[in-house]
Amino acid sequence: QVQLVESGGGLVQAGDSLRLSCAASGRTVSSTAMAWFRQAAGKEREFVARISGSSGGTYYSESVKGRWTISRDNDKNTIYLQMNSLKPEDTAIYYCAAGWTGASMSVPRGYAYWGQGTQVTVSS
Numbered sequence: 001q002v003q004l005v006e007s008g009g010g011l012v013q014a015g016d017s018l019r020l021s022c023a024a025s026g027r028t029v030s031s032t033a034m035a036w037f038r039q040a041a042g043k044e045r046e047f048v049a050r051i052s053g054s055s056g057g058t059y060y061s062e063s064v065k066g067r068w069t070i071s072r073d074n075d076k077n078t079i080y081l082q083m084n085s086l087k088p089e090d091t092a093i094y095y096c097a098a099g100w101t102g103a104s105m106s107v108p109r110g111y112a113y114w115g116q117g118t119q120v121t122v123s124s
Contacts, residue, residue, distance in 0.1 A: 002026040002113040004096045009118030012086055016122070020081040022096030022115060029053075030074045033100050036081045037108060038092035038120075045095065047106040051079060059105075064090075086122045093117040 008020040020036070035050035049060045049070040058070050064083075072079040079096065099112035 002098055004098060004113055004115035006094065006096050006115040006118040009094060009120045011121045011123065014087055014122055014124050016086050017082070017084045018086065018120060020083065020094055020096075020118060020120075022079045022081075024077050024079070024096075024098060027098060028074070029072045029077050029079055029098075030056075032098055033105055034072070034079050034096065034098045035105065035111060036070060036079075037095045037097055038090075039095070039117075040092040043092075045108045048094070049081060050105055061106075083120070086120075088122045088124045091121050093119050 003025045005023045006020060008018060012018055030053060032053040033050055036048040037045050038048050039045040047061055048064055051058050051070045051072055067085045069082040095117045096115040097111035101110055101112050103110040
């Protein structure tokens with residue numbers, strides 16, 4: 001069984017930075033694709049970034065490209081999301097995901113395992 005635990009969310013002002021962490025157990029982060037999604041109040045869950053298992057290649061949504069960075073620490077079995085230049089529209093619950101199902105890696109049904117989420121609130 002794969003377990004994912006996110007941390008690092010909080011309340012910040014526009015322009016600030018935050019780093020989210022996702023600690024994994026039951027599977028090594030270097031062996032599987034992992035991703036970050038977010039869900040704002042009243043909206044569908046949307047893709048933010050992913051990192052591939054084998055190559056470590058990264059891919060971002062257009063809304064965060066150039067501002068944020070996904071990375072991993074194999075020794076700690078943890079992935080991160082460094083969020084810079086935060087905007088009020090980035091306010092959402094952020095979820096870590098793993099366990100590719102074979103569907104597109106940019107949609108929620110592409111992943112079998114999810115964390116509980118961590119709230120990020122950006123004030124203007």
